[in-house]
Amino acid sequence: MVGSPVPPTRVAVLISGSGSNMAALIDATKADDAPYEVVLVLSNKPDAGGLAVAEAKGVPTAAVDHRPFGKDREAHERAIDAILMEHGVEVVALAGYMRLLTPWLVSRWDGRMLNIHPSLLPKYPGLDTHARAIEAGDTEAGCTVHLVTEGVDEGPALGQAAVPVLADDTPAALAQRVLTAEHRLYPETLAAFCRDR
Numbered sequence: 168m169v170g171s172p173v174p175p176t177r178v179a180v181l182i183s184g185s186g187s188n189m190a191a192l193i194d195a196t197k198a199d200d201a202p203y204e205v206v207l208v209l210s211n212k213p214d215a216g217g218l219a220v221a222e223a224k225g226v227p228t229a230a231v232d233h234r235p236f237g238k239d240r241e242a243h244e245r246a247i248d249a250i251l252m253e254h255g256v257e258v259v260a261l262a263g264y265m266r267l268l269t270p271w272l273v274s275r276w277d278g279r280m281l282n283i284h285p286s287l288l289p290k291y292p293g294l295d296t297h298a299r300a301i302e303a304g305d306t307e308a309g310c311t312v313h314l315v316t317e318g319v320d321e322g323p324a325l326g327q328a329a330v331p332v333l334a335d336d337t338p339a340a341l342a343q344r345v346l347t348a349e350h351r352l353y354p355e356t357l358a359a360f361c362r363d364r
Contacts, residue, residue, distance in 0.1 A: 176361035179207040179256040181247075181264040186217020187346065188262035188283060188353050193224050195354030202361040207254045209247060211266055227254070233266065244272040258364075260357055261315065273317050280315040281360065283353050285345050287311060287327055292320035297338040297345065308332050308341055310349045312356040326356035 175196075180189040186208070193205045208221035213230040221228050229250050236243040243266075251259065261282040273280070286296040288311040300308040309329035314322035328348040332341060 173202075175201060176203040176364060177206045177255050177257045178203045178260055178357070178361070179209055179251050179254060179258075180205055180221075180260045180262050182208060182210050182215055182217040182262050183212055183265040184215055184217060184263050186215065186220050186262060188349055189217050189260075190220050190224070191350040192260060192262065192354050192357060193221065193226055195358065202358050203258065207251070207256060209250060211243070211247075211264070217263075240266070241269045241271045244269055248272065248275060258357075258361065260353070262353070267319070268315065270317050273315055276315070278314065281312055281325065281357060282315050282320075282322070283349055284311050284313065284320050285342065285349065287329060288313060288320055288324055295338075297341040300332060301336055301338060301341065305332050308345055310345050310352055312353055325360060326352055328352040 180192055182189050189208055195201060196204050205226050207227050207229060208218065209229045209231065210218055211231060211233040213232050218228045218230060231243060231246045231250065233243045257279065259276050259280040261280065284292070286300065287309045291299045297308065307329045309327055311324050312326045313320070313324045316322035328351065330344045330348050
């Protein structure tokens with residue numbers, strides 16, 4: 168007897184801006200054998216441009232504005248988590264989500280939350296990764312998909328892609344090349360992660 172096909176993993180993508188990586192994750196689900204589906208795009212900014220992009224692609228969206236919660240980040244995250252539960256989300260993919268997460272949310276989604284970072288971790292966690300790579304004289308830069316842990320950009324790497332640093336590179340030019348690599352790496356890594364679950 169042949170077993171019934173495994174239903175695709177239900178993924179939510181969290182964004183704060185234009186959502187170009189989110190769009191790449193959604194576009195990859197058009198493949199017949201896609202092992203995940205994006206069932207929700209959620210932002211902490213009601214005016215995030217990526218929400219309209221997701222809606223245009225037929226994906227449900229939600230926004231939980233962080234500002235009314237003041238400094239109570241956990242209360243904001245509890246509101247987000249409730250929406251994730253409503254949508255039956257199994258895996259969370261952070262894609263330009265510009266909020267530091269509390270231990271509460273990280274532990275709630277332990278082993279089921281991914282992030283993409285624009286450097287070859289463990290090099291250059293945090294911000295200004297491209298300028299730091301150029302200043303260090305690195306010959307290559309790139310991006311890393313990793314599991315989210317309590318330490319910033321410290322979780323286990325699931326996939327990396329490298330791009331060359333050119334002699335006359337600016338941070339903006341390098342950022343664009345790395346972003347192109349991100350749009351390939353994130354869907355591939357998320358797909359492999361969901362297949363292996």
